[in-house]
Amino acid sequence: MFSLLIALFLAETAEGLAAWQKIHSVLTSPRCINCHTATNYPQQGDDRHRHFANVIRGPQDKGVVALNCATCHQSQNANSTGVPGGQNWHLAPLSMKWQDLNDQPLTSAEICRSVKSRLDGAHLLKHHAEEPLVLWAWNPGRRPDGTVRTLPPLTRAQFVEATRQWIKAGTPCP
Amino acid sequence: MDQGRDTMSMKAYHLVVNGERKSVTVDPSTPLLWVLREDLKLTGTKFGCGIGACGACTVHLGGVATRSCLVPVSLIGDRKIVTIEGMSRDPIGRIVQNAWVDKDVVQCGYCQSGQIMSVVALLKANRKPTDTNIEESLGGNLCRCGTYVRIRDAVKSAAEKLA
Numbered sequence: 001m002f003s004l005l006i007a008l009f010l011a012e013t014a015e016g017l018a019a020w021q022k023i024h025s026v027l028t029s030p031r032c033i034n035c036h037t038a039t040n041y042p043q044q045g046d047d048r049h050r051h052f053a054n055v056i057r058g059p060q061d062k063g064v065v066a067l068n069c070a071t072c073h074q075s076q077n078a079n080s081t082g083v084p085g086g087q088n089w090h091l092a093p094l095s096m097k098w099q100d101l102n103d104q105p106l107t108s109a110e111i112c113r114s115v116k117s118r119l120d121g122a123h124l125l126k127h128h129a130e131e132p133l134v135l136w137a138w139n140p141g142r143r144p145d146g147t148v149r150t151l152p153p154l155t156r157a158q159f160v161e162a163t164r165q166w167i168k169a170g171t172p173c174p
Numbered sequence: 175m176d177q178g179r180d181t182m183s184m185k186a187y188h189l190v191v192n193g194e195r196k197s198v199t200v201d202p203s204t205p206l207l208w209v210l211r212e213d214l215k216l217t218g219t220k221f222g223c224g225i226g227a228c229g230a231c232t233v234h235l236g237g238v239a240t241r242s243c244l245v246p247v248s249l250i251g252d253r254k255i256v257t258i259e260g261m262s263r264d265p266i267g268r269i270v271q272n273a274w275v276d277k278d279v280v281q282c283g284y285c286q287s288g289q290i291m292s293v294v295a296l297l298k299a300n301r302k303p304t305d306t307n308i309e310e311s312l313g314g315n316l317c318r319c320g321t322y323v324r325i326r327d328a329v330k331s332a333a334e335k336l337a
Contacts, residue, residue, distance in 0.1 A: 053227050054313030065299040066239040066292040066311040072226045074249045080203030081244045083226070144225065 016169025022154055022162035023128075024108050027098060027115070029152040031137035033105060035090075038097040046150050048103065061091040082144030086136040112173035121167035128163045187247050191216065192260030202248035206240075207231045209247050210257060218258035218287050222316075229315030232288035233257045239295035241314075258287040266336065267294050273332040281319035289315050293329050301336050303329065 026032060034043040040057040041050055053072075058064040063071065073089040096118060098111045105111070119127055128134055138156040140149035154162065166172075186199045191214060198213045210216045210233070219242060222230030226241040233242045236253030261267030270293050273279075280286050289312065296303055296311040303311070308329050317325070 053229075054310075056310055056313070058310075064307070064310045066232075066295040067314045068238065070238050070240070071232075071314070072241050072244050074245060076249065078244060078246050078249060080246050081205055083244045085249075 012169045013172045016166050016172040017174060019162045019165035019169065020112055020172065020174070021108070023115075023159065023166060024111060026137070026152040026154050026159050027111060028105050029137070030150065031140050031152055032134075033098050035133075036092045036096055036098040037103065038094065038099045038101050039103065042091050043103065050103075057091055061093050062089075077139070077141030079142045082142060082146075084136070084141050084149070087132040089133070107174075109174045112171075116171050116173065121171065125160070125163055125167060129160045185248070187250070189247075189250065189255060190252075191255045192257060192263070193254075198247070200247055203246050205243050206233070206235070206245045206247055206250060206255070207242040210242060210255075216257050216259050220284055220287055222285065222288070227314075227316070228285065229288040229292060229312075230285050232291040232315065234291060234295060237295075237298075239292050258291060261290060261294060264294065266297050266332075269335050270294050270297065270328070270332045273328040273335070277324050277328040277331060279321055279324040279328050281317075281321050285315060285317045285319075286321075289317065289325055293325075293332070296329070297333060297336060302333060 027036075030043075030046045030048055034048055037043060041055060042057070043049060044051050053067075055063060055067060058068065063069050069089045072083050074083070074085040075087050076085045077083070078085055096114065098106055098114065100106060106114070115124065135156065137152050140151065142148055152159065183201050184199050185202050186197060189196045189198065189209075191210070196214055198209055200209055200213060207219060207221060210219050211221070219233055220230040221243065222228035224243050226244045229241065231241055231243040232239050234240065234256040235242075235245065235250065256264070261271055267290070270290055274286065274290060292312055292315050296307065300307055305326065308326050312325065
């Protein structure tokens, strides 16, 4: 009986870790991680270069007066000018950083612990399923040259389902 | 009919610019900058780069310093627009413009509309900006003549008058 429970536990953990790997693939995609920096600036582009025009984080993660996010980013994508937009456009706070100070992604285990430390299961699922800036990743608009921005590697539905599976498995981390 | 415009895609927009109601009929994708300059003939707002990198086109949109070259007119909604032409009627704008004259800031002048719009936004939020505040807030306003030192002096001069 005990060994059966152990086997079930291990199987569930394995499923949870597999679900986490799916989540991790989205979180580290440019559409997400570009605004989860550890530095005082956001990144942009699939090559995750430093945001141009001397944009900095600012005291509330929304830039500084006269050069805040809303100086360029509106409440929705501006496809004719190539500027992405969404409600309350801002950087993730430093407590949600997924990179180091050299602009390199943290390890999967570190990101996993960071995600878990901020939100419990119910709130995390709601965040992944409903937060406008999370959803923006699947509607990122067009670049200034008219091409569509790269999407995360999972669909939105797959991402939410992976989150559900990970939470069900007890949010195991690598 | 305006030559060169596809009237099929035109829409009417009602804007409040410098306290006055204005109506324009333009393509929804038209950047606010070109509505101001071409349709409303408010040419104080300048075209610099067209990609939000230089700040020459800065206006206040709903009280926020905004790069007008990047905002399609369709996304303006009911937010009020203030341009450099409206600054002389703004108490802080007037003080900043006077400081610009007193400190003889301008060289060629092309970027200065945007500089002043950003400075007024800064001083409305922060009456005692430090050098760091000034450098950070004006970090997106470029001046190819290199008037940055005089700009900083003028900002401080205006801030003293506002104290």
